[in-house]
Amino acid sequence: MRWISVVLLAAGVIALQARRIPSRDQDERAIGGIEEYALVHGENIPGMGRGVSVFDEDEYIHAMGLTREAISDINPLDPPLLVLFTSATEHTKYKFKDAVKMLKNPKFDNQKKTVIYIHGFLEGLFAESVKTVVNSYAARKDHNIVILDWHAQAAPEYFLHAVKNVFKVGADLGAVVVDMINSGLSLQRLHIVGHSLGGQMAGVLGRTVQKVSSGAILLPRISALDPAFPGFYGFPGAEHLTANDAEYVDVLHTDAGIYGAPVDTGTVDFWPNGGLDPQPGCLINVCSHQRSWWYWIESLEENAPNYFNSVVAKSWKDFKLGQVGQFDPDIVMGYSVPDGLSGSYYLQTNKRLPFARGAAGVVYE
Numbered sequence: 001m002r003w004i005s006v007v008l009l010a011a012g013v014i015a016l017q018a019r020r021i022p023s024r025d026q027d028e029r030a031i032g033g034i035e036e037y038a039l040v041h042g043e044n045i046p047g048m049g050r051g052v053s054v055f056d057e058d059e060y061i062h063a064m065g066l067t068r069e070a071i072s073d074i075n076p077l078d079p080p081l082l083v084l085f086t087s088a089t090e091h092t093k094y095k096f097k098d099a100v101k102m103l104k105n106p107k108f109d110n111q112k113k114t115v116i117y118i119h120g121f122l123e124g125l126f127a128e129s130v131k132t133v134v135n136s137y138a139a140r141k142d143h144n145i146v147i148l149d150w151h152a153q154a155a156p157e158y159f160l161h162a163v164k165n166v167f168k169v170g171a172d173l174g175a176v177v178v179d180m181i182n183s184g185l186s187l188q189r190l191h192i193v194g195h196s197l198g199g200q201m202a203g204v205l206g207r208t209v210q211k212v213s214s215g216a217i218l219l220p221r222i223s224a225l226d227p228a229f230p231g232f233y234g235f236p237g238a239e240h241l242t243a244n245d246a247e248y249v250d251v252l253h254t255d256a257g258i259y260g261a262p263v264d265t266g267t268v269d270f271w272p273n274g275g276l277d278p279q280p281g282c283l284i285n286v287c288s289h290q291r292s293w294w295y296w297i298e299s300l301e302e303n304a305p306n307y308f309n310s311v312v313a314k315s316w317k318d319f320k321l322g323q324v325g326q327f328d329p330d331i332v333m334g335y336s337v338p339d340g341l342s343g344s345y346y347l348q349t350n351k352r353l354p355f356a357r358g359a360a361g362v363v364y365e
Contacts, residue, residue, distance in 0.1 A: 057158055063286040064122050071122070071155055078152035080169050082116075082176070083125060084108060085145040088138040093149070099176045100183045102146070113189045114144040116177075118198035120228070121162050124151030129195060129293050136297040148173065154197060162197060163231040167239075170201040174208025181217060192222045192246070195293045196259065199227030199241060199251070206245030219246040223335075225292035226253060226260035233261060243267045250337050252296065254279050255289040268341045270333040272308070272349050274316035281351030291355075298355055299334025306358035308333035310345035319346040320364045327362055 061068065082099050085091045086107040094102050102108055117133050124130070130147055137145045153165035181187050194202035202222045209217050224241050232240040243249050243266050251266035253275030260275070272295060273279055277288035299308055310333045312325035324346070330338055333347060347362055349355040 080150040083147040116146040118148040118194040120196035125149045136300045170204025174205045195225040196228045199224030203241030203245040221248045222246040252292045254292040259289040306356040310347040311362040
């Protein structure tokens with residue numbers, strides 16, 4: 001697939017929302033998608049009916065290994081930057097107004113694919129997800145690696161600051177990307193990848209590109225890794241990632257209904273292990289949420305022993321019962337997903353690296 005991988009691995013580590021999940025005798029539509037998940041996947045999200053508070057920002061900060069004190073050191077005036085990595089350790093930073101200068105960098109190769117990675121809540125240039133993504137793409141040697149560093153805008157408070165900035169920074173970035181395309185950036189080799197808040201920002205970016213170009217430019221591909229749930233679904237006027245935001249939108253779900261979207265929201269949606277917390281090997285929600293980018297980077301390996309083979313099914317319940325479509329070894333989750341694939345696909349993973357189980361992953365155990 002010839003995409004300019006704009007890896008918006010927006011590790012949008014979704015800051016937790018201080019509210020309670022309603023019990024089953026309450027209106028689950030209030031949080032959006034929970035009831036639909038139950039209808040589509042054939043079972044409830046674990047925790048429904050317990051009235052468990054799942055969106056606690058302090059809890060999330062702690063789970064990320066951070067403190068309020070450390071976060072307070074972030075300079076709120078730091079602007080968002082596009083950072084070109086020419087190796088795993090060498091990079092050049094560009095303000096949005098200077099982004100087209102990136103194309104003149106002697107180490108930028110417009111014949112290669114270009115990936116833009118957008119991190120998520122509480123993350124920045126030196127977050128584990130960002131460093132791991134950079135290293136994985138650098139090992140392939142076939143991409144220009146661009147990171148959106150929006151650490152100051154992705155800081156708390158989640159709803160009043162980070163979520164609002166998804167739309168502001170995403171719109172600004174969309175205009176920048178149009179400028180870069182008009183200045184020679186290869187559109188067909190461009191790929192946007194985003195995790196959590198970054199996945200949602202990828203959608204804003206895609207919509208803005210279409211708007212600014214008056215419909216003349218449609219991004220080839222967006223890959224959303226457990227796109228953020230809180231603040232994007234379940235209320236009138238909610239705006240979130242959809243299949244219309246690019247020519248092809250593939251989505252990986254790993255923490256549905258807690259930090260990640262609980263509904264199909266792309267051209268093709270993958271639901272490893274039902275897309276639910278806990279993912280195998282995880283003990284906390286944040287781990288499940290981050291599994292999406294771990295699965296992604298493993299899918300980047302060119303000589304991996306196994307791939308994330310997946311199979312179409314009407315629901316996770318049907319997958320567990322073996323009521324699935326015909327196995328096709330070319331249908332895999334992640335970087336090498338086939339062109340033109342659509343629908344909902346399921347698989348199981350291992351609980352530790354390597355996560356991919358190959359063909360064994362399409363048979364429920």
